[in-house]
Amino acid sequence: MMIRDDLSIGVDIGGTKIASVLINRKGTVLASDYRMTEVEMGKQETIKRILESIHSVYTEEDSISGIGIDVPGLVDPREGIVENAVNLGWDRVELRKELQMALGTKVPIFLQRDTYAQALSEYYYGCARGEKNFVYLSLGSGLGAGALVDGKLLQGANRSALEVGHMVLPGLKALCSCGKTGCVETILSGPGMLRTYQDVSWQAQIPSALSEKKDLTLAEISAAFTTGEERSRALFAEVSHYAAIVIAGILSVLNPSLVIIGGGTGLAIYDAIQAQMKAEIEQLTWKENVRNVRIEKSSLDSSALGAASLVWYGMTDNQEHQIFQEVN
Structure with missing residues (x-):
């Protein structure tokens, strides 16, 4: 691979899938790949699949600025190490070193946790373009967040800032x-919402048109909400309440100008919860912290776009955030 400053590869590694894209500076997806992770086959098989996915989105004639990798776990971006990723079964994996050795290239590889990468994709290509202070809140299989504060990615002393789900x-x-017991992602996540809806105590108190439904999905609950179904309305009232508490706390601590709600679950329920959630945020927050704050739904649909955005961020002149390390 040659180095070129207007193309990057992004790889989003999840517990169930690996998604890769080749993009240009405008965020146009020029090539993409999607394959299953199958973590039960072990670390080396997962790394093999990552390499295959990378190779699928570029040809030997292509030249790129770098490769961005995001994972759902704790990452040391300077050393290129995945310190812990429960969904992958990884602990202290020197991912950058392994990939660079396998690729035989000195093209930079940038590594970061997934929600931080998603915040960067919003900064470059989504709702947060031009914003220096914003928070990205992701509701999916869990609850996570990423933020830019004064134009810099917020990571924290142990690189675990905004672990809001717990x-x-x-x-x-x-x-x-x-x-x-009592972590907020037990309600602000896809599995948490399904579990709450089907909770036996709710079944005894609140009628449901879906009580006999097997393999219930969040889409079905959302559809029931639009018809006025009682239990789905009760569920989304709970979700709105706890989302408001989390966002109000974030507004008080970070004072962002924008909060973006994303993730598969977040996008699916945003329209159902936004009115009550915003009203409760107003009640829970000092008026100066909520004044002129926008709360919006993400408009992006590519998880790997965030990983590719790591390359642009890593190429900046700010050495404190430069996370490229060549293989010796």
């Missing part, structure tokens, strides 16, 4: 996958 809040009693 905030323990009063009123929540479900056991979280992390082992704690």
Whole structure:
């Protein structure tokens, strides 16, 4: 591979799928690839699939600026190490080193956690273009977030800033996958919403048109909400309430001008929750922190676009955030 400053590759690694894109500076997707991760086959098989996915979106004649990789876990971007990724079964994996050795190239590889990468995709190509202070909130299989503060990616002392899904809040009693009880992602996530809707205590108190439905989906619950179905309305009232608490806290601490809600679950439920959520945020937040704040739904639909955006961010002149390290 040759180095060229207007093309980048992005690879989004998830517990179930690997998605790759080749993009230009405008964010136009020139090539894409999607394949299953199948983590049960082990780390080396996953890395092999990552390499195959990378090769599928460029030819040997292509030249690129770099490769961005995002993963759902704790990452050391300077060293190129995935410190912990539960969904992948990884612990202290030197991913950048392994990929560069396999690719036989000194083209830079930039590594970051997935929600931080998604925040960057919003900065370059989405709702946050031109914004220096904003938060991206992702509702999917869990709840995560990423943010830019004064134009810089917020990472924190241990690179785990905005791990909002594991905030323990009063009123929540479900056991979280992390082992704690009451984490907010037990309600603000796809699995959490389905579990809450089907909870036996709700079944006894609130009627449902879907109570006999097997393999219930969030799309079906959302459709029921539009018809006025009682239990779906109760569910989304709960979701709106806890989303408002989380966002109000973020507004008080970070004072962003924009909050973007994304992720598969977030996009699916945004229209159902936005009115109540925004009203409660007004009640929970000091008026100066909520004044002129926009809360919007993400308009982006490519998870790998965030990974590709890591290349543009990593190529900046700000050495504090430069995360390129050549293979010795």
